[in-house]
Structure formats: C-alpha cells, structure tokens
Amino acid sequence: MREVSYFAPTEVGEAVKLLAQHGEKAAVLAGGTDLVAQLNYYEIKPSALVYLGGLDLDYVREEGGKLVIGAGTTIAHLLTDDLIAQKFSVLAEAAATHGSPAIRTKATIGGNLGTASPAGDMIPALMVMDADLVLASSKGQRTVPIQEFFTGPGETVRTAEELILEIHVPLLKGKAVFKKLGRRKAQVCSIVSTAVRLEMDGGVCKDARIVLGSMAPTPLRCSKAEAMLKGKAVDAALVAECAAQAVAESTPIDDQRATAWYRAKAGTALVARALAEVAGI
C-alpha cells in the first residue's frame, strides 16, 4: 500500500509551511468533493494530504467596500448568507445550481477555484465582479485578479506551495445574472453557463461583463462582446449581435455532454437571455 501522510493544520502559517515542505507531492484537501474522486480513480497520487478544514476559512464579511470570502466557505453557506444575498446575489444563484445538497454542504468556493474546471459553477459569477484571489505561501501573500488565475483545464497560476486564502469582491454596480444548461435540471455539470453584469444608465450601458463557462479551456471573459455594449442603448438587436459575438470569442469542444455545435447554438441563446434580463428588455 502507498503511504500517504495526512496533516490537519489549525493555522495558515502551519499549512503553508507544510505545502513548502511537500511541494508537488502534496494535495490540498478542503471539502474533498473533487479531490476524493480524483484519489479514488488514481488520477492523482499525492504522498501528503493537507486538510484545510481546521483553518477557519468559512466566512463572508464586508471590509472596505469589498466582500471578503474565505476560501473555505462552503457552497451551502453562500446559498444562505445574508451579505451574499444582498450584495452579490448572482453568486447565490450559481451556488443553487451546484451539485446536490450533500455536495454543497462539503464543497468550498476555494475548491471550485482550485479545481479550475472550465465548467466550475462559481467562477463566472466571480469573474463578472472582477474578484481578486489572495494566495498565501510561506514567503507571504500575493493577489491575483481572477481574470489571470486560470491557464487551462485544471491549471492555474497557483504554485504547489500556495493555498487560496481569500476572495476579494469589489461591489461593482449593476445587475448580474447566472444561467446554466445541463443534461438535467440538478446535480449536473454544465454544458454551457454564463454570467453577465450590466451597469445601465437609463437605457444606455455604462459597463458590461460577459463570461462563458464550459466554452473554452478556462472560464472565458468575452471582452469584444462587452465592448460592443459600452456606451450603447441596449435593444434586442444589439443583444442578439452581442450574444453571437460572445460565442464567436469562445472555442467550444465536443465531449460526452454535448457537441461544440450545440454549445455554440445554446450558448448564444443563453447569453442573449441573460443580457435581455439584466437590461430589462
């Protein structure tokens, strides 16, 4: 039998020291909803497991005009948190579509980011709010804009010695929504998902974010489509044009859940609906 050391540090300093010691051979365990499946299928074979549940990272608070979300905050917590409901409801919308009650009770927002699936349910909502990720290592902390965090499916700029500590969310203006299509209505990985945020002044768009999930190697911000909206009066024709542009920026693939052809068709409809909803048309 393979030897696996298990550590359950109770302080961040202790945790990052363990990661510095074990490096690539360590796996970070939070809720375990992704990691344990990977362990069971021998997709990863770490020699050390560093459990983060003892670090008290399950919190949401407002600090200096930002929401600060601990990386260990469970999806179930996000779904019932008052601050999230009042100031960042699109994240709660995304949380409601994530897994099953059992999964949501264990899975954490930091885990969803760390797994870095192109289909990660919580990521598009964080991206439309320009969230920053705070990474900690034994050498100190650094802040990475979420836009720069993902580098490929399952790949991020996080080094093996770092852990995701917090997510800082600026309380940007405007209305945001999240939409997701899957093979069924619950407990499902998305075929395509989208989050959009529009800041409107009368009928004119002041600021826009459009993010697609499951449509590229990483969750994708569609900046050309966003640019089409800024400063424009948003009507149905512009929404349709913009949705088509957003999907044109993506690179969907065929997989067991859907074909690229379907993703492009349904994704266009999904973005158009999300835009129309937030623009109130």
Place this chain on the structure above:
Amino acid sequence: MKKKGVGMACVLHPTGNKGAGDPSNAAIQLKPDGTLVLLVGAVDLGQGSTTILRQFAADLMEVPIEHVFASNFADDFAPLSLGSFASRVTLIDPHAVENAAEDLKKKIREYASDLLEAHPDDLEYKEGKVFVKGAPDRSMTLAEVGGASMFGGGADPALLVGTGAWQPARFHPHDPETGAMPAVGAISFGACVAEVEVDTETGMVDVTKLTQVWEVGKAVNPLLVRQQINGGLHPGLGTTLTENSYPYYPNPDWAPENFSDYALPTFLDYPEETLWGIEEVPHPAGVKGAKGFSEGSTNGPPPAIMAAIHDAIGIWIDEYPATPEVILRALEAKEASG
C-alpha cells in the same frame, strides 16, 4: 421561444408467460400462537410483491393481516418463484398462495379431527376457526390448533404447513387451423397524456404535466399501484429525454462512463403535475381478478412525450432520447427544408 404541446399514447402490456411454463410456489406455516408465516420466492425489489402476497394470504385464510408474517429474505430458502419479471408476480404467485391456503385449511381440519372428535369432512374452517358443521360451539381457534400441534394436548405434535404450486395451463404451440396462440397470461391496458414545453433555442424539453391511467384487473394495494404508475415515469422520462449510452452514435468516443454523464432524471426533472388513475376489470386468469401491469407504466410516457413534442414543434423525433441536441438539429433541418 417556448412552444407547448400535448400528446397521448395507449399501451397494451402483457403480464405473465404462458405455455413455456411459468411456475410459482408458496408455503404457509401455522405457528403455535395462531399466527401464520408466508414463505414466497418472489423477490421484492421495492415494488411490493411481499406486501400483496401477504394481503392474499390474510384474505384467503380469513385472518387480520397483522396475523400474517411474510418473508422473502432469502430465496435460496424459500419456495421458488420463477421470478420478479414479466409483471408476472401479481398474476401467478397468488395462485400458489391460494393453493397453499387451501392445503393448510385441509391439514388444520385433519389435525383438529381427533381433538374435536369429528371426521375431517364434517369440519369447516372459517375466519380463523375450525368447527363442527352445524355445531359451531365445538370449535378451535388457530391459536388453539397451533398450540396443540406444537405442544401436544391430546394429539401427536405436528408441523402444519400448507404448500401450493401453480402455473398456467400448458397449451398447444398454436392452432394448426388458424395459427392462433394465447401467448401471454393476461394483458393490462394503459393510457398516458403528456404536456410539454419545448425551448426552441436550447432544445430543452420540459414535461410540465403527465397523466397515466392503468387498468389492472384488481388493485390489490391501490397505494402500491399508484407508486408503480408514478415509478414507471422515472425510466420513461430518462429513456425519452436524457439517458443516452452513445450520444453521438456511431462515434463511441463520448460514451458516458459514470452516472454524472449518463443523466438519470432528478426530482426537479419530474413534471410539476403528475396525475394517475386506476381502472379495475377483474381478469378471469387472476386470483380475485388481479393481474400485473407495472412495467407497462414505463412504456406510456415515451410515446406520449414524443407526440407532445410533435404537437409543439411539428416534428416527429424518431430516435430516443430526444436530447436538446437532437431537437435543435431537427428544428434546423426543418427550417432548411422550408
């Protein structure tokens, strides 16, 4: 855009086999306290076969159901049943229980004969008692017979077990003159009406309401009949809309490898409104007119939902399941052909 449609389907479902042999056995044992133990081999997978066979035993032995214990805890140790398939248990196994009950009543009369000082033919069994015909005061309860058979008390001890076996009558493979052949034991009849909303931009089909009515001969346990009707909807929905082994056949690359990608419906995928109904026309082949139907409840929803999709978008989808991809491609082909 969401388009609404309604569709219906009728189903004939054969229950039980014939001719090739479709046997079931049962045993009923009298315990010293007068309670009964029913042993059957039909495997209860949650469909309720043990429950209804217990009901039959209580009814045929004319005792409260609380006095009958039924078990199929291990079919290695039980009288055999050909099995829980072909919707056959409700049609076939009650005959074995009925024969076992008759056999037990006969053995009770024979055993009580010495104690009641009367010839077995002059004894009658009714409502948990055995008594001398015309002299109901000279009687023994099941508890008295059971106690005596275990502990003696005037007669030799005995284990009183009624056994029963049954299978449908064999028949000639076919009538050489007409070719006619009674291939199945009984047929149950079902009707299903589905209402759907088809999203023409995403291809998603939402079954908003589903009604299913079944003619079951005799609803031995109406709650179980209802649950079997609604239970059949689950595989019916999955077959029609989501469960796909080879999504892009003939390319096997994306065959699902787990139950995350092989999408069984969840409760959220169920229709918001599910109605059900039971009709009863006693069937001559069944005990008390009962026959099976349950597998048929899976067969109604697929054609009814497909007909509703046709009603909504004017296209007959001729492959299962009608995934969002299949729907969108069909809509595009229709548009292309004008």
